[in-house]
Amino acid sequence: MSRPRSQAEYLARLVPPSVAGLNRRSLLAGAAGAGALLGTGLLAGCGDSDSGSGGDAKSVSLGSNQSDPKPKDVVAKVMDGFKTSSGVTVAVNTVDHNTFQENINNYLQGKPDDVFTWFAGYRMRFFAAKGLAGDLSDVWGKLDGYSDAFKKASTGDDGKQYFVPASYYPWAVFYRKSVWQQRGYQVPKTLDDLNTLGAQMKKDGLNPIAFADKDGWPAMGTFDVLNLRINGYQFHIDLMAGKEAWTSDRVKKVFDTWAGLLPLHQPDSLGRTWQEAAQSLQQKKSGMYLLGLFVGQQFSGADLEDLDFFTFPEIDSTIGAKALDAPIDGYMMARKPKSKDAAEKLLTYLGSKDAANITVKNDPSTLVANSGADTAGYTALQKKAAELVGSATEIAQFLDRDTRPDFASTVIIPALQQFIKDPKDISGLLTSVENQKKSIFTS
Template sequence: MSEVESSGSTGSPLSATRRNLLKGVGAAGLTAAGGGLLAACGGSDKKKSESKQPVAGSTVTFGSNYSDPAVKTAFASLTAAATAATKVKVKINTVDHDTFQTNITSYLQGTPDDLFTWFAGYRMQYFAAQGLAEPLDDVWEKIGGNFSAAAKKLSTGLDGHQYLVPIYNYPWVVFYNKSEFAKRHYTIPTTWDEYVALAKQMKKDGIIPIAFADKDGWPALGTFDILNMRINGYDYHTKLMTHKIPWTDQGVHTVFQHWAEILPYTQTGANGRLWQDAAKALEAKQAGMMFQGTNQVAAQYVTDKADLADLDFFTFPAINPQWGQDYMDAPTDGFMLSKKAKNTDAAKAILEYIGTGPAESTYLKTDQWDVGLVNGLQVPTYDAIQKKSVQEIAKCKAVAQFMDRDSDPAMANAMIAICQKFIDDPSSSNITKLQQSAEKQAKAIYS
C-alpha cells in the first residue's frame, strides 16, 4: 500500500510546486552553474553501484508536490497501482507545491527521497546537468516504445541521457461556462478583434470579462507566452527564452501592447489574488472567461465540486494570420530519480511501471483535467475537457513548455516581477522601461 503523508508532515526539506520558479536558485547560483552546465554532466552516465536491497518487498520514498486534494488522490492511486505491480512499497512525502519548488535545489543537495515529481524540458535538464539526478537510460530501454520521439526529447538531458519519465501534459486555453454563453448568446471568438469585442460586451453586461490572478507570479507568464506565440510565432518564443532575441525587440513591445489592450477587461487587483480565487469567480459566473491551464481550472472545479460538465474551453484566438492558432503552452510533468537515491533498483522498477499505458490509465481515472502521453492510450474515463485537450494539442504544430520551463530560472523570475509591474502600469512608456530592465537582466543571466 502507498503511504500518503499530509502536506508538511514529513520533516523532509523538500518543497515544490507546479511552478513558482526556483526561487531558491538565485541569478548568481545560476550563473555559476550555467558556465559549467555541460561540464556538470560529466560522469552522469556512470552507473550507480547496484542496490543491495531486494526489489520486491522493499520501500521507495517519493517526494511529491501533488499537494492539492484532487491531484494528491490521483497520485496516491498511481503509486498504489505501482506497488501492486512491482511489490515495492511507496512512501509518499507530500509538500506544498509552491514550497517544494522553492526549496528544490537544497532538497536535492541534501537528503532527498528516492524519486521526486518534476517537470520536463529545461527544468529537468537543469538538475541533470548539476549532477543531482540519476540517468534513466536503462528504464527508457524498456519503456521507450511507449512514447513519441517528442516525449523522449522532453525527457532527455543536455548530455543525451534520459532523466525523466513523463506522465501527462495539459493545455493552456480560455475557459468559460457553457450555460452562461448560451444564456447571453455569446459566440466563441477566433480572432483578436472578436475576443476584444466579446470582452467589451461582457463588461457591458455587468460581469468580469476575464478572471485573472497573479499573486503567485507565474500565471501572467502564460498570458505573455500565448500573446508572444500568436503575434511572433513559436520560433521567436524559443529564441526569446534563450536570449537569442533581445527583450528590447519591437516584437516584445507589441506583445505588451496587445496585453494592455485587454487589461481594462481583466479582473482588477490581480497582483493580490491567488489563481484559485480567480477560478472561483469563473465558477460563480461572476466572470465570463479565464485563460489558464486545465491542470488548474478544471482541477479547481473538481476540488470545489463545481459543475465540471458546464465547463468548456476554446484555444486562444488568432492575432497574426501567419501563425493562426498553431501553438500553445502544453507543459509536461513527470518523475525523476535522485542522484542520492538509497533504493535505486526498486525506484527504477516503479518508474518502469509508471511509463506504461495501464499506469497512465490508473492515474487518469481520478485525474479529470490532464491527458496521458503513452502512444495510442485509450482512457475510458476521459471527460469532455480531456477529450478536447487531446484534440487541440494534436492540432498544434508545436507546443511550448511555459516560460518558467523554457527559459533560465533566473530570467523567468525576473519576468515575474516585470509582468507584475506591467499589470500595475501598462503605459507605453513603462513598457519600454520594463523591456530595458528585462534586457539588462538577461545580459547578466545569459552571459
C-alpha cells in the same frame, strides 16, 4: 526521515527559524545563479545523496509538488498501484507546489528523495546538465506507448533520458457553455473579436477574463500565448533561451498588446490564487479564463460538464493560432538514490499504461502521456483537449519550463507582477529584464 502527519508539519520541518519569516520575493531577491538557494534549507527529502547502491529495497521515497487535493489524491492512488504490483512501499513527501519549484536547487544538491516530480523541457535538461539527476536510459528501454516527441522531451543535451512523462495539459481559454448560450456569446476568432466580446461581458456585469497572479506563474501563460501569436513559436523559444533581446520592438509589442487587454482582466489579481480565479468562473462571475486544463479541478458534476474552451484567438494572420503551451509533467530520479533498483522500478511503473489508467480514472483535468492507456473514460473536455494538442503546429512547455529556472523565478515573476501593477513604463521594465538576463545567461 519519518513521514510527517500532515503537509503543514512537513513544511515546518523544511523551514528553519532563521528563514521562516522571509517571504518568497525577499528570499529570491538575490538568487541570481542556479545554486543561489543552496543553504536555505527550504526543501529536503528522505533520499541519501551519498548512497546509491542497487540493493533490492522494499521502500522508495517520492518528492511530490502535487499539493492540491485532486492531484495529491491521484498520486496516492498511483503509488498504491505500484505497491500492489511490486511489493515496494513509497513514502510520498508532498510539498507546496511553489515552494517545491522555487527551492529545487537546494533540494537536488542536498539529500533529495529517490524520485521526484518535475517537468519536461529546458528545466529537465538544465538539471541533467548540472549532474543533479539520474540517467533513466535503462528505464526507457523498458517503456512503450510513448511517441518520439515524448522521448525527445525527456532527453538531455547528452542524448540520455532523464525524465518519464506522466501527463500533459494544454492551455486554452475556458468558459461555461450555459453562460455563453444565455448571453449569446460567440467564440472570438481574432483579437478584435476578443476585445468586443470582453466589452460586452463588462456591460453584462461579468469580469471578462478571470485572472490571478498571487503565485507568480499564471501570468506567464498570458505572456506565452501573446508572444506565440504576435511573434511566432521560434522567436518565443529563442527569447526563452536568452538568444533574443527583451528590449526589442517585438517584445514591446507583446506588452503593449497585453496592456490593452488588462482592463478586461479581473482586477486585484496579485492578491488572488488561480484556484480563486477559477472559482469565479465556476460561480459564473467571470466569462473566460486563460489557464491549463487543470482548471477542471475546481469543477465537478454538472459544472464540469458545462466547462468548455477555445484556443486563444489569432492576432497576426501570417502566424495564426495553432501554437500553444502544453506542458508535460512527470518524474525524475535523484543522482544517487538510496536504492537505484527500487527507484528505477518505480519509474518504470510510473511510465506504464497501468499507472496511466489509474490517472485516467481519477483525474478529469489532465491527459496521460502513454498512448497505451485506456482513454475511453476521458470526459468530453479531455477528448477535445487531446484533439487540440494533436492539431497544434508547435507546442511550447510554458515560460518557466522553457527558460532557466533562476531567470524565471528571480526576474520574470517580479517583472510580470510589476507590469500588472503598473503597465505604463514598459521600456524601463524590459531594459531591466534584459540587463538581468545578460548577467544570468552568461554566468
